[in-house]
Every structure is written in C-alpha cells, then in structure tokens.
Amino acid sequence: MNLSVSIGKLRLKNPVLVASGTFGYGEEFAEYYDLGLLGGVMMKGISLKPREGNPPPRVYETPCGMLNAIGLQNVGLSRFIKEKLPFIRQFDTAAIANVLGNTPAEYVRISRALDEAGVDAIELNVSCPNVKKGGIAFCADPRTLGRLVGKVREALKSASLIVKLSPNVTDIRSVARAAEDGGADAVSLINTITAMAIDARTRRPVLANVTGGLSGPAIKPIALRMVHEVHKEVKIPVIGMGGITTGLDAVEFMLAGATAVAVGTANFVSPGAAPAVVDGIEAFMREEGIEDINSLIGGLVIDNPDH
Amino acid sequence: MPAREAAADKAPVNAGRSFSAALTGNFEVSPGYRLLTFRPEGSPPPPRPGQFYMVSTGPMPEPMLKRPFCYFDTTGEGEISMLYKVQGKGTRLLASMKEGGTIDVLGPLGNYYPMPKKGQRPIIVAGGIGIASVMPLIKKFGAEARVVFGARSREDMVMRREVSGFLCELHGCTDDGSVGLQGTVVDMLGELGPEKDSVIYACGPKPMTRAVVAYAVESGIGGYVSLEEHMACGIGACMGCVVMTKKGYRRVCKEGPVFRIEDLLL
Numbered sequence: 146m147n148l149s150v151s152i153g154k155l156r157l158k159n160p161v162l163v164a165s166g167t168f169g170y171g172e173e174f175a176e177y178y179d180l181g182l183l184g185g186v187m188m189k190g191i192s193l194k195p196r197e198g199n200p201p202p203r204v205y206e207t208p209c210g211m212l213n214a215i216g217l218q219n220v221g222l223s224r225f226i227k228e229k230l231p232f233i234r235q236f237d238t239a240a241i242a243n244v245l246g247n248t249p250a251e252y253v254r255i256s257r258a259l260d261e262a263g264v265d266a267i268e269l270n271v272s273c274p275n276v277k278k279g280g281i282a283f284c285a286d287p288r289t290l291g292r293l294v295g296k297v298r299e300a301l302k303s304a305s306l307i308v309k310l311s312p313n314v315t316d317i318r319s320v321a322r323a324a325e326d327g328g329a330d331a332v333s334l335i336n337t338i339t340a341m342a343i344d345a346r347t348r349r350p351v352l353a354n355v356t357g358g359l360s361g362p363a364i365k366p367i368a369l370r371m372v373h374e375v376h377k378e379v380k381i382p383v384i385g386m387g388g389i390t391t392g393l394d395a396v397e398f399m400l401a402g403a404t405a406v407a408v409g410t411a412n413f414v415s416p417g418a419a420p421a422v423v424d425g426i427e428a429f430m431r432e433e434g435i436e437d438i439n440s441l442i443g444g445l446v447i448d449n450p451d452h
Numbered sequence: 453m454p455a456r457e458a459a460a461d462k463a464p465v466n467a468g469r470s471f472s473a474a475l476t477g478n479f480e481v482s483p484g485y486r487l488l489t490f491r492p493e494g495s496p497p498p499p500r501p502g503q504f505y506m507v508s509t510g511p512m513p514e515p516m517l518k519r520p521f522c523y524f525d526t527t528g529e530g531e532i533s534m535l536y537k538v539q540g541k542g543t544r545l546l547a548s549m550k551e552g553g554t555i556d557v558l559g560p561l562g563n564y565y566p567m568p569k570k571g572q573r574p575i576i577v578a579g580g581i582g583i584a585s586v587m588p589l590i591k592k593f594g595a596e597a598r599v600v601f602g603a604r605s606r607e608d609m610v611m612r613r614e615v616s617g618f619l620c621e622l623h624g625c626t627d628d629g630s631v632g633l634q635g636t637v638v639d640m641l642g643e644l645g646p647e648k649d650s651v652i653y654a655c656g657p658k659p660m661t662r663a664v665v666a667y668a669v670e671s672g673i674g675g676y677v678s679l680e681e682h683m684a685c686g687i688g689a690c691m692g693c694v695v696m697t698k699k700g701y702r703r704v705c706k707e708g709p710v711f712r713i714e715d716l717l718l
Contacts, residue, residue: 169688169689173687173688174687174689176464176465177464177470178467179464201682201692203692203694204684204692206516209516210516211516215692218694413517414516416470
C-alpha cells in the first residue's frame with residue numbers, strides 16, 4: 146500500500162501533516178509519540194523577533210469548535226533556528242516552518258534564513274486573523290500577494306514554498322491563483338475563520354482580543370468547499386485542513402482535491418490525534434482495496450451535469 | 453549534541469499519561485458539588501499535590517475539548533479522585549456520567565506545590581472550589597497547617613468537615629457570615645497576622661488569587677498559588693492558558709499551574 150505523496154519536490158511518507166499553531170515546535174507531542182509517524186510538521190508561526198502574543202483569555206470552546214486569539218506568540222527567528230529546528234530534525238518527518246512578517250522584506254529575510262537553516266518547506270502565513278500588521282493584510286488583495294510570493298520564491302534555494310490561504314476573503318480562488326502565479330509550490334487552506342463569542346452576563350466579549358479564529362469540526366464543511374474550489378482553480382497541490390479529526394475526514398479532503406492534509410484542533414483534543422488519522426486512512430484503503438493513496442486525490446464524483 | 457542525550461530528547465516519555473479510565477464513582481458531596489473517582493488502565497505516573505488531569509466529558513465532537521480538574525485524592529486501590537463544581541456544559545455532562553463508564557484522561561499534568569523549607573509554616577488559602585487543589589496538602593501537612601477557607605456562604609464551603617478532619621487549624625470566612633468570619637480570605641489573613649516564616653499555598657477564583665498575591669507581596673510573605681485559565685490542550689501546545697509573569701507569559705498547563713507569588717504579575 147502506498148501512502149506517500151509529493152508536494153512539489155517535497156516527498157511526504159504519508160499525507161498527514163499537523164497544522165501550524167496547533168503543534169508548537171513538536172516538543173510537547175514528542176513526549177507522547179514518535180513524530181516520525183507523521184508526513185510532516187507545520188510548526189508554529191515564526192516572526193523576526195520573539196512575540197509575546199495577546200493577553201488572555203485566548204481560547205474558548207464553541208459548539209463543535211473553538212476560538213483562539215493567541216496572537217502568534219513565538220520564540221523568534223534566531224531561537225527557532227538554534228533550538229527548535231534541531232529538535233524537529235531528530236525525527237524522520239518533513240519540517241515545515243510557518244513564516245510571518247510585518248513587511249514583504251521581513252517575509253523574505255525570515256524565509257531565506259530558514260531555507261539556509263535547512264527546513265524542508267516554508268509556509269507563508271498570509272492569513273492570521275489575530276495580528277494587526279502583516280498576516281491577513283497580504284491575503285486581502287491578490288496582486289499584493291502575488292508580488293510577495295514572487296519575492297520569497299526568488300529568495301529560496303531549496304525549500305518548497307507553500308502559501309497558507311485565509312477563508313476570510315470574498316473569493317479564495319483568485320487568491321490561490323495569485324499564489325500559483327507568484328511561484329508557490331502549493332497552497333494550504335483553510336486558516337481559521339474570524340469569529341467571536343460574547344458572554345451575555347458580563348456583556349463582554351469572551352476573548353480579550355474581542356475576535357478570534359474559529360477552528361475544529363464546525364468549519365470542516367466550509368474547508369471542504371474551499372479545497373474543492375481551489376483544486377479546480379489551480380494546478381499546484383492543495384494541502385487541506387479544517388476540522389480533520391478522523392481518517393475519513395482526511396479522505397474526504399483528498400477526494401475534494403487535497404494532496405495532503407493537516408490535523409489541527411484535534412491535536413488539542415487528544416495528543417495522539419494525528420497518528421490516529423494516519424491509521425484511519427490506512428484502514429479506509431484496506432476496506433476499499435485502494436493500493437495507492439494518490440488515486441484518491443480529486444477523486445470526487447459529481448453526478449449533476451451542471452457542475 | 454551527544455547521541456545519548458538526543459535519544460532521551462526523542463523518547464515519548466509521557467505516552468503513559470494518555471489513558472482510558474474506568475469511572476468508579478461520581479456522586480454529589482453537597483448541592484452542586486461532586487466527587488468523581490476513576491481507575492486508570494495502564495500505569496500513569498502517580499500525581500503530586502497541585503497537578504491536574506484533563507478529562508473527556510463525552511464523545512467528540514461536542515463537547516470537543518477535555519476539561520482540566522485538580523488532583524484531589526488517591527485511594528489505596530489505585531483510584532484517583534477529583535472534586536468538581538457543576539457549572540457549565542462540560543461539568544453538567546460529566547455529572548450525568550454513570551459509574552462503570554469509561555473516560556479518556558490525560559495526566560497527571562503540570563507542576564506541583566513545592567514542600568515548605570525547613571522552619572517554614574504553611575498557611576493554606578482556599579476559595580470555594582479551590583479547596584480541590586490544596587486538599588492533598590491539607591492531608592499531608594495535618595496539624596502543621598493553618599487553613600484559611602473562604603466561600604460565598606455555608607453551601608459553597610464544600611468538604612468543610614473533611615478539612616477539619618485532618619486536624620489542621622481551620623479558619624473559615626464567608627461573604628454572608630454563615631460560617632466563621634464575615635469577610636474575605638485576605639481579611640482573615642489580616643486577623644491572623646502571619647509571621648515572616650509563613651509560606652502561603654493558595655487556590656481560588658481569580659479575584660481572590662489577585663488579592664492574596666497583593667497581600668503576600670505587601671506583607672513580605674512568600675508562597676505559591678495555583679492558577680486557572682481557559683485551556684484547550686493541557687500539554688503546552690495551544691498557548692491558550694497563559695498568565696503574565698515577570699519573565700513574560702507562561703503557560704498555566706506546563707510551567708504552572710503552581711506559580712511562585714513573587715513571579716506573578718496578575
């Protein structure tokens with residue numbers, strides 16, 4: 146049975162990644178299982194300087210999902226290269242760094258440094274809803290995004306380039322197209338959906354940041370629809386994520402057009418969630434008699450001739 | 453880095469902390485408060501006072517996240533108990549779970565209360581359900597401990613009889629005066645006028661914790677508080693449960709839940 150897939154020139158032993166921001170730099174989860182069970186680890190977003198993040202409360206559970214407004218608390222570029230990257234390198238899994246800049250020049254500088262430090266791929270975070278500068282501002286306008294992706298592309302020698310897309314846009318297809326035209330090897334989607342929760346008794350927002358990003362099974366149908374749309378729009382591989390909890394969820398994303406998937410919020414529910422998704426995919430393939438997982442990608446059957 | 457160290461880095465040392473458990477008891481101890489006991493399958497490390505467990509309150513996806521509960525007590529038969537207040541969706545579901553069922557548990561997690569140094573006299577401060585966190589200390593210290601136990605009223609001073617059963621010097625206070633002094637735990641601390649060689653161990657609602665920390669700093673008394681904050685994963689990954697310290701944000705689930713009073717900026 147073949148589970149390996151390719152994202153550009155990056156070969157993954159299986160299609161299951163873990164989503165940035167739900168897995169730290171892998172250290173906490175390595176206390177629970179061998180990270181080599183995963184296709185790859187998309188690490189917590191890295192900025193040039195360390196960031197403190199937002200004040201608490203930062204997380205809140207909502208029906209079938211949760212809100213977060215962490216605000217990209219992270220150790221910053223130099224500590225990441227010194228301490229976090231060597232740690233993840235101990236495991237037989239793809240190391241994918243998530244990059245957040247305040248300006249295009251910062252995106253380029255961080256990406257170049259991480260490429261030289263030897264990460265397997267860079268995931269450009271142009272879709273964080275919880276920070277004021279950078280992030281989603283770059284996803285709002287396809288032309289701005291295309292230019293940014295082009296600049297980072299030129300700076301990279303060996304790392305693959307993934308652009309993480311926001312669902313908080315009018316038309317995700319045009320943003321995906323801009324990323325492809327800019328030279329991205331893949332797009333990953335979706336980031337969280339901007340949302341909020343209110344406490345009627347205190348008449349206040351629950352999160353100190355007022356708004357946060359919604360994730361978890363609640364957003365899976367939206368994510369599936371967007372993966373389906375983007376897969377039809379671009380030729381580069383799509384990495385699908387949004388509420389994946391089981392192997393069947395992952396298969397659904399692959400049928401919609403994802404080449405690989407990422408487990409996110411489910412990591413918070415149970416530390417062993419991502420390896421369980423790998424097991425679930427294998428079980429599905431056995432049951433269905435599928436030899437090569439690549440045969441699932443974009444395998445959605447639509448009977449309605451109007452689509 | 454030497455190969456031996458690298459291997460130690462990689463080992464899944466906490467795999468045993470993720471386990472299923474048989475629910476062996478779940479009964480009301482007073483209106484709105486319940487004691488849940490479980491027996492782990494496998495052999496997770498034994499809990500230490502101040503640590504906590506993340507417990508599933510039902511099948512995925514709703515409610516989705518596990519809920520954190522303090523380690524309350526252990527029995528000779530290898531059972532672990534947690535005292536909880538029924539106050540939200542998760543705890544209401546937990547309250548409806550029957551003996552004989554199975555729950556998914558992570559733990560014990562977080563750090564624990566350091567023991568008093570030689571010559572230090574412990575003062576334990578509990579606010580309402582905060583008693584759940586300090587009960588193992590009350591049990592351990594016995595007659596050596598002074599306990600200041602505050603609650604809204606008599607009904608919320610849960611486990612009061614059990615606390616006095618451990619022979620500690622118990623000072624109760626309530627908002628309505630139904631038990632002990634009418635006032636807060638800080639009023640009571642003021643009455644007691646603890647000596648400089650005292651060491652505080654406190655757990656309670658946020659306003660209480662803040663007041664105790666301010667009191668301790670002002671009076672030059674050291675000690676520890678156990679904090680709570682909205683938490684998603686319990687293992688240090690989500691970065692949700694942070695509190696501000698002199699060294700910046702620290703995670704309640706990983707660097708805490710027990711913090712040194714002098715380190716906190718609440």
